[in-house]
Amino acid sequence: MATTVARRPLVQVDALRHYYGAAARRGKPVIEDVNLTLYEGEIVGLLGRSGSGKSTLLRSIAGLITPDEGDVRFVSDPDRDTPDIAMVFQTFALFPWLTVLQNVELGLEARKVPAQERRDRALAAIDLIGLDGFENAYPKELSGGMRQRVGLARAIVVDPALLLLDEPFSALDVLTAETLRTDLLDLWFEGRMPIKSMLIVTHNIEEAVLMCDRILVFSSNPGRVAAEIRVDLPQPRDRLDPAFRAMVDDIYARMTARPSPVPVREGLFPGLGIAMVLPRVSTNSLAGLMEEVDASAFDGKASLADLADELQLEVDELLPMAETLQLLRFADLGGADLKLTPAARRYASADVDARKALFAQALLAHVPLAQHIRRILDERASHIAPARRFRDELEDHMSPEYADETLRTVILWGRYAEIFAYDEDSDQFSLEDPA
């Protein structure tokens, strides 16, 4: 498909930019300077972690969001006036009070397609997607995979030129997801759907490499296209193919790449000093990851792709953990590899108290917000400080949601390291232990 000459463009996105919240009080942009042209006959993947604006881009193209700046243009087609778009949702978004057939008919009904034609087309789509026999079932009677098939049938029945898929398989178990993926690809390559192009949002790197002709890797906060990768492997693709593995590793490396060559190690997380946005990573996961990499199978160094496989983690979960280790100087992220530092190896073999001490050291040395809270508590005679104070400070630098998340994270880490205590009822930090 990728070799098609003189491909016709389908959608053009120019200089897209969108902000959090109402346009009136501009916060940070969710997504910034995104340009993208979708051509006919290709599957394009949007890869990034949550909060990187993939969904915003998808919804801007779907017309569900009006971007604050920039332009989404549909290149007109002599055959039809505007290219139709349909979307498949992560949560399936089926109407629980409508049957499978009624759900599939919904889009046609809205277009006032005559009843008989509507029914025929819906039944054909249900057939195509492998749901015959379930026409009169209600969604709650179906398994997750079946529900997503309804979602797919509902989308393709309106003959869209462009099919948007928002993490379509991430709510399904591994086996079901694989079957559905294969079925969708079969339909696509056999040309049995009228769809001219597919745009799929995912945070599963293997899924992206498996399905897409082109992958756009998004960096987060603000969301930008960090890299564009062309996948020229022949279909059907094999996960065990070395070229496939190499490509997955390459994407891991790109996703952990520092956005700027400045040698600041905190640079991975947006923001500097106390303005750094901290991801919600539990100390248990960190300990588990360090133990895993420390164990004999990896002996202190592991490729991220292998780790994700071994631990059954999505990029979205693994990368924040790996980057937190890097922030705390427990690991070095070089390319697609994670290499534990001597401190981390000591941590992995230490007992509980020693682990806490090591963690506390790392926290106070490398996380400015933890340092800041501890210093304020030390300075005050009462050794008590309201959390609101820090929340306000954080909100000067980031959106309230991020501020809340960051504060929760630092509370979680601080409690584990026992460098301060926090009481939820009074919303206060203190130095005292409840004991």
Next chain:
Amino acid sequence: MSKMPPAARGLRSFSRLLRIAPPNRADMIAFLLLAAAAVLLVRGAQGIVQPLSQLRIQPVALDPWNLPGYALRTTLRMFAALGASIVFTLVVATLAARSRRAGQIIVPALDILQSVPILGFLTFTVTFFMGLFPGRQLGVELAAIFAIFTSQAWNMAFSFYQSLRSVPSDLEEVSRGFALSPVRRFLRLDLPFGTPALVWNAMMSMSGGWFFVVASEAITVGNTTVNLPGIGSWLAIAIEHRDFTAVGWAVAAMAVVILLYDQLVFRPVVAWADRFRFEQTASNDRPRSWAYDLFRRTRLLPLLFAPVTGLGRLLLALDRPRARSASPRRALLGPRAVDLLWTGLISAAVLFAVWTILTYVSHTLNWHDALHVLGLACLTMVRVLVLIALASLVWVPIGVWIGLRPKWAERLQPVAQFLAAFPANVLFPFAVMAIVHWDLSPGIWLSPLMILGTQWYILFNVIAGASAIPTDLREAAGMFGVRGFQWWRRVALPGVFPYYVTGALTASGGSWNASIVAEAVSWGHERLRAPGLGAFIADATAAGDYPRVALGIATMSLFVILFNRLLWKPLYGFAERRLRLA
């Protein structure tokens, strides 16, 4: 089904529409029930159009043979009000959810109206509606129906508004993605999604409505006294004549009516509405109703609902498809100037209202009156607080005990709901007789009447809460030998607390309202009064003293709102934050 050619499919649905198959036994039963309902409807409606003088020629008589007819008239009033409430809800709540500006007015208005003592309204509405249809029963009927309407509409509208605001975002995106027109979106998404909550609220409102229908049929405002044929009037006359047997008849009639409408109307509707519950997995304990199962087996049902579905179809047919625009409407927020103008208009209206009220009230009342009313309100508040506390002490342990035993809960939950629906004011005469007989102090012993009807909300909410305590928590508590006081403090009370708050909030609001009829009751010539805000409003109403009624209502609304804001909302927030079992 998929093997069938398209033409056959079309044929099959066509035959289903025409009901070619012969009627079955369920059809017969359903037909008889429906025909009877139709006859009753016509019979009941006949009286409404008659002139008011007819009531003087044919006053309400305490003859048990008349009672079914009276019960019918009362029930029809209830359903007329319910119908009006549903229409009001669909229109007003949808408007509030769709238009930001309308919402700015409607939402706070509904919130406040929910707390206004409805019985106080009667004074104003009766005069208004009687003026509208002078000399006809219709005016008084409308006033009574309006009184019931005011007890139902606000919280139904509020709940529907909240449903509309919480429509799942993915379904909303599907609707927008397929460019569903507003009408289609409402019928396909908003209405079904809001239905379960609306049905539940209608049921609760109906319970409250019985209380007011009894109070609003025998209307005395100043010199005008009207007794509309109905159970409420029957009761009022029985009380006047100190006719103990007649009161007993009224209680029995009430019980039968409530049982019937519960079985024939609400259970089926609840069972039907279950399909609209927004859940992705089928739950095991679905609400059941024999009447619903019966009607479902008939082939008459679609015909019966043909007008409703027909209206929906007509709306959809008239609805024009919109060309799908590549970019959605950009101007969701109007220009600032319009906003400013709107805010200005609202402020002007509020100022005008304040000024009108102040000039009206200050003509006849002074600060002394205001202080006096405040004092009375505090008295009533003490009663409400003490009673809620007492009722909690009694019903929380009992509710927990029942809730933890599924067999009992299953049987007693409907009983508690029935008791909550039963208009407690029907039972007041018994209390009065007891007080007179033992020569008790009305100031203290009339108070329990306020909570007589509303305590059940505490009971059935606590039962629901206790049944919802997860088995694993209970097993864990049992394994570690948690029992006695510790068990209550650590397991039972935190588990039922969120439910308890809901029940207590309803009970307290209801008690404030009930004080208007509970603080001043009579039995023949025996008149008992407990000093308080309720008695104040009741007296002012009887005397036709509008400024005092207005003052009393305003004060009571203020107290209820403050109560909700300062006591229940924080408790609710605490329960949501800390005690909700995720």
